[in-house]
Amino acid sequence: MEAHKVLKEAGFNVSSFGTGSAVRLPGPxxxxxxxxxxxxxxxxxxxxxxxxxxxxxxxxxLLPMLDRNRSIKTAPQRWQDHNMAxxxxxxxxxxxxxxxxxxxVNRGExxxxxxxxxxxxxxxxxxxxxVGAQGILDLAKSIATTSNLDESIISVLNEFEKKHxxxxxxxxxSFF
Amino acid sequence: xSDQEETGALTSSVSQSESKQAAADLLRxxxxxxxxxxxxxxxxxxxxxxxxxxDKSVVAKTLVDVFACELTRSARTALAVNLLEPLKxxxxxxxxxxxxxxxxxxxxxxxxxxxxxxxxxPRPDSALWDLMETxxxxxxxxxxxxxxxxxxxxxxxxxxxxxxxxEGLTDPRMDDDHQVNIHxxxxxxxxxxxxxxxxxxxxxxxxxVSSLEEPELSSPFGTAVIYTSVCLIRSRPxxxxxxxxxxxxxxxxxxxxxxxxxTENQLQVRFxxxxxxxxxxxxxxxxxxxxxxxxxxxxxxxQRYLQDFMSRSAKLDxxxxxxxxxxxxxxxxxxxQNIDGGSDSITSLTMPPGPASYSDLFTLIDSNDPLSSFDxxxxxxxxxxxxxxxxxxxxxxxxxxxALGAVFQRFSSLVPLKSAPTDKASGKTGINSEEKxxxxxxxxxxxxxxxxxxxxxxxxxxxxxxxxxxSEDDRLKIFTxxxxxxxxxxxxxxxxxxxxxxxxxxxxxxxxxxxxAADWNKNSWVLLxxxxxxxxxxxxxxxxxxxxxxxxxxxxxxxxxxxxxxxxADFRNRLDAAIIWMNEEWYGDFIKINPKKKSTGEFADTMPxxxxxxxxLFENVVLYCDSSDDRFLLRWLSEIPQLxxxxxxxxxxxxxxxxxxxxxxxxxxxxxxxxxxxxxxxLDVVEQIYKxxxxxxxxxTKELLKQYRPSIVKEESN
Numbered sequence: 088m089e090a091h092k093v094l095k096e097a098g099f100n101v102s103s104f105g106t107g108s109a110v111r112l113p114g115p116x117x118x119x120x121x122x123x124x125x126x127x128x129x130x131x132x133x134x135x136x137x138x139x140x141x142x143x144x145x146x147x148x149l150l151p152m153l154d155r156n157r158s159i160k161t162a163p164q165r166w167q168d169h170n171m172a173x174x175x176x177x178x179x180x181x182x183x184x185x186x187x188x189x190x191x192v193n194r195g196e197x198x199x200x201x202x203x204x205x206x207x208x209x210x211x212x213x214x215x216x217x218v219g220a221q222g223i224l225d226l227a228k229s230i231a232t233t234s235n236l237d238e239s240i241i242s243v244l245n246e247f248e249k250k251h252x253x254x255x256x257x258x259x260x261s262f263f
Numbered sequence: 264x265s266d267q268e269e270t271g272a273l274t275s276s277v278s279q280s281e282s283k284q285a286a287a288d289l290l291r292x293x294x295x296x297x298x299x300x301x302x303x304x305x306x307x308x309x310x311x312x313x314x315x316x317x318d319k320s321v322v323a324k325t326l327v328d329v330f331a332c333e334l335t336r337s338a339r340t341a342l343a344v345n346l347l348e349p350l351k352x353x354x355x356x357x358x359x360x361x362x363x364x365x366x367x368x369x370x371x372x373x374x375x376x377x378x379x380x381x382x383x384x385p386r387p388d389s390a391l392w393d394l395m396e397t398x399x400x401x402x403x404x405x406x407x408x409x410x411x412x413x414x415x416x417x418x419x420x421x422x423x424x425x426x427x428x429x430e431g432l433t434d435p436r437m438d439d440d441h442q443v444n445i446h447x448x449x450x451x452x453x454x455x456x457x458x459x460x461x462x463x464x465x466x467x468x469x470x471x472v473s474s475l476e477e478p479e480l481s482s483p484f485g486t487a488v489i490y491t492s493v494c495l496i497r498s499r500p501x502x503x504x505x506x507x508x509x510x511x512x513x514x515x516x517x518x519x520x521x522x523x524x525x526t527e528n529q530l531q532v533r534f535x536x537x538x539x540x541x542x543x544x545x546x547x548x549x550x551x552x553x554x555x556x557x558x559x560x561x562x563x564x565x566q567r568y569l570q571d572f573m574s575r576s577a578k579l580d581x582x583x584x585x586x587x588x589x590x591x592x593x594x595x596x597x598x599x600q601n602i603d604g605g606s607d608s609i610t611s612l613t614m615p616p617g618p619a620s621y622s623d624l625f626t627l628i629d630s631n632d633p634l635s636s637f638d639x640x641x642x643x644x645x646x647x648x649x650x651x652x653x654x655x656x657x658x659x660x661x662x663x664x665x666a667l668g669a670v671f672q673r674f675s676s677l678v679p680l681k682s683a684p685t686d687k688a689s690g691k692t693g694i695n696s697e698e699k700x701x702x703x704x705x706x707x708x709x710x711x712x713x714x715x716x717x718x719x720x721x722x723x724x725x726x727x728x729x730x731x732x733x734s735e736d737d738r739l740k741i742f743t744x745x746x747x748x749x750x751x752x753x754x755x756x757x758x759x760x761x762x763x764x765x766x767x768x769x770x771x772x773x774x775x776x777x778x779x780a781a782d783w784n785k786n787s788w789v790l791l792x793x794x795x796x797x798x799x800x801x802x803x804x805x806x807x808x809x810x811x812x813x814x815x816x817x818x819x820x821x822x823x824x825x826x827x828x829x830x831x832a833d834f835r836n837r838l839d840a841a842i843i844w845m846n847e848e849w850y851g852d853f854i855k856i857n858p859k860k861k862s863t864g865e866f867a868d869t870m871p872x873x874x875x876x877x878x879x880l881f882e883n884v885v886l887y888c889d890s891s892d893d894r895f896l897l898r899w900l901s902e903i904p905q906l907x908x909x910x911x912x913x914x915x916x917x918x919x920x921x922x923x924x925x926x927x928x929x930x931x932x933x934x935x936x937x938x939x940x941x942x943x944x945x946l947d948v949v950e951q952i953y954k955x956x957x958x959x960x961x962x963x964t965k966e967l968l969k970q971y972r973p974s975i976v977k978e979e980s981n
Contacts, residue, residue: 191490192545198372238483241482245524245527257537258482
């Protein structure tokens with residue numbers, strides 16, 4: 088969502104999704120996560136957690152994160168359940184990249200719309216997310232200024248990896 | 264929660280031109296009311312003929328978006344029919360790749376509509392089809408030398424053509440654009456010929472998958488080809504085999520990639536490998552859920568490929584330093600490199616002082632290392648085999664070489680090799696064969712003498728001494744020990760699947776080629792031993808001279824007697840092994856037949872080894888077979904390469920045994936009916952039994968003789 092925020096602020100038309108089966112947030116212990124269905128408004132999640140243990144979730148950064156998220160969009164959405172098409176898809180974990188690529192195959196490429204899928208590997212913590220989101224913004228700007236993306240994407244990504252050695256990338260062209 | 268983001272349109276600050284406004288209006292109108300699409304389009308088409316490329320590009324992109332909207336079939340078809348001519352003109356007249364890419368994408372979107380309209384219309388429009396054919400031809404020519412943009416779009420159109428022109432579902436409930444296939448065309452169509460369409464589809468399919476082999480491949484195009492092909496497998500299982508075979512042959516790291524630098528090349532290899540892996544996993548998952556045999560039959564191939572892929576990745580990963588950690592700390596970096604260096608882990612070439620065991624000799628890690636106190640004998644055999652296989656796979660040849668060199672150097676500093684084989688009196692110095700065997704059983708029990716620095720000889724000379732100074736008896740002993748270990752370890756591993764898998768991981772391809780075995784399975788070692796004794800150790804000249812006394816002959820007989828013990832110990836479950844062995848013996852004897860040598864023509868003379876060992880096995884079979892062993896006995900009789908008169912006559916023992924007579928007669932009937940070379944001998948046995956007036960078998964033998972030797976029955980009745 089940090090990347091969604093910075094891309095939106097930069098004027099890009101953005102949507103964001105999760106690829107898992109549910110929204111899983113850290114709980115009081117590792118074996119007791121807080122699980123919500125996709126579509127549950129961030130507001131409701133925020134209030135629920137604040138009621139459960141405001142001190143804990145404030146301290147571990149969950150409540151501030153949810154507060155940020157509810158200012159960006161109403162509720163978390165699931166990738167596999169939507170039918171929108173995009174020019175570029177960014178993922179932030181390899182398993183999400185795999186899930187998106189496989190989902191496009193499962194959909195059967197019926198719309199025939201080409202799409203570039205790019206994974207920027209970001210560790211799931213607030214500090215790394217901020218660095219990663221800036222990296223994605225850099226990449227999106229480079230892509231937006233490229234006239235022939237299909238031919239120049241490799242050099243764009245190569246330059247990106249040189250500039251951000253801690254953000255390894257993956258890329259594929261597929262179809263909606 | 265995973266932070267996964269996508270962006271939509273990335274351009275936002277271009278001024279709104281007339282064409283953009285018209286395009287936006289069209290898109291909005293279509294989204295609000297799909298029925299109005301055709302009317303809205305009429306205002307847009309004239310813009311396509313304008314000279315301004317940006318206008319053309321905007322309109323063409325809008326058309327792509329329009330066709331991606333949910334339109335009714337009639338609206339979609341009407342749009343497609345009206346757009347075909349303008350699209351053709353655009354392809355011919357506009358050389359801009361962005362415009363052409365959008366046009367080709369639109370053509371791929373409308374292809375199923377046009378195909379269905381032409382196939383199903385009561386009065387099909389041949390002019391419309393000709394127009395489509397012209398467009399396709401143009402696209403295929405652009406594909407040949409086009410940019411990646413054009414190629415990516417062309418591959419998509421090719422995929423749609425293959426889908427329409429190959430086998431698909433015939434269920435009328437699934438009659439949407441995606442399911443348009445060759446069955447959509449009626450067999451009496453006035454101008455569409457199914458076989459021609461299928462041939463075109465097949466050729467295109469071949470072109471799609473062979474794109475991966477073309478020179479100057481780029482990963483954006485390559486990944487598009489991979490995903491497009493996999494989508495074809497999923498939607499048209501009839502294409503699965505040809506697509507998958509090509510995909511499994513594709514090796515990204517060997518592909519001719521277009522790259523400006525080495526890092527770009529590495530990047531593209533990584534992207535392509537990832538695409539192959541995701542695609543195959545997707546097919547694998549679909550195949551496991553599917554009941555379509557064309558998909559399910561692919562599973563083993565894919566699993567093998569993914570296994571190879573994983574082991575290759577593991578090998579590459581093992582060479583990499585871990586990513587985690589502080590890269591700015593030079594000390595940390597140095598210590599990691601030292602670990603990866605491998606050879607540095609060999610701490611000492613000299614043995615620790617005092618009495619040493621074989622275990623000490625081979626232990627090259629530091630004595631303070633916690634691993635040195637680990638008792639490896641506590642590991643189950645299959646775990647140990649797995650670990651050794653994996654270890655050998657990941658070790659570099661240099662590392663293994665230096666470790667062997669270190670052990671050899673330690674060994675030579677301990678033992679005066681020259682005296683090793685002869686100094687048996689003490690039973691302590693040197694590694695004689697007995698100690699070697701014990702080494703495997705109890706490493707720590709065998710103590711070595713202390714080091715003697717004066718006896719260090721150079722490594723090459725020692726190796727020579729080791730080989731030549733062994734007596735014949737020692738060599739025979741070492742040889743039989745090796746054979747025993749092979750047989751013991753094969754018998755000890757209960758979980759044969761595990762054993763087979765671990766061997767596969769080790770890549771036995773070289774060995775398999777030598778023994779002509781396609782794969783290493785539970786009986787491959789039998790084949791190996793059978794060939795060692797029948798051909799590998801056989802030297803016809805030496806054999807003739809030595810008359811059984813040579814070392815080679817002794818070795819051969821040792822192998823044979825061990826094979827016999829192995830087979831006889833559990834004949835019923837080791838019939839395969841027995842048959843493999845006998846076939847090898849027969850062939851070994853067959854190729855040694857010397858036409859110039861005078862032969863008595865006797866079976867035992869021409870096929871000495873086969874005759875001897877087949878008879879031994881036959882005696883055991885006859886002795887131990889019981890009445891329920893009919894399938895086993897018949898298989899044995901049918902699959903061993905040759906039966907001698909003695910062997911067939913030995914079946915009489917079974918026939919006259921009251922409990923087994925039915926089995927004996929059945930085996931004779933089998934030989935008479937299905938093994939013509941053995942028929943006369945088998946009939947002789949039947950005749951003998953008949954004449955012996957055994958009441959139990961009389962009727963059956965009489966029936967047989969009536970059919971094959973009626974004269975005997977007549978004589979008897981007279």
